[in-house]
Amino acid sequence: MSYITNVTHFLDEDGYPVHSGPAGRIGEFFGKIVAAASLHPQGIAVPSALRCRRRPGRKPCRGNLLIARRDDGVIEWQCPLCGDDGFIHSWEGTYWDRGKYAIPDLVSEDIIEFTVTEDEFKELMKPMILSPESEAILYSAILIEEVELCAPFDAFEEFMGEVAFEANHTDNRRREVILTQICERIETLLSFHDIVRDF
């Protein structure tokens, strides 16, 4: 069945996400779809890195969502694996509308592409203190064979700092190792980009 969602139903009277209980979880699911759609151009179906939320036979569906923002503004989403799908409206200007953090129309050499594995992406999507610009890097991630993150140089520099902060402050050793490795790879990529840019 298709869900038709008014995203404001999952926001409190101040416009912030309802965090507790099932409404909080499903609201976050729809919210991330809105964030992804608002960060990508209108009219194209994006192979998002966001995972399907269904659990057929109590096992998580391994599908990744296809998300498209139609010309009339309605967001369509679908899991190609299990067929779960829906429409979202009334999202413009809400907490989850991240359109103002979309990558500006820069020439391609100013945009950095960085690839992480699905496991690494899962770790990055766990709660962490991130600026809206850094959240945009994650919400706009697409999955081709691996997860591709795309942002301008400065945004990646900030993102790296925030992930490093989380790596230094988590009590979870495994999380620390994964996040530290991600930071080291971003640093290498950025320093390489610096050399190229200086030519």
Ligand SMILES: [Zn+2]
């Ligand atoms: Zn699915």
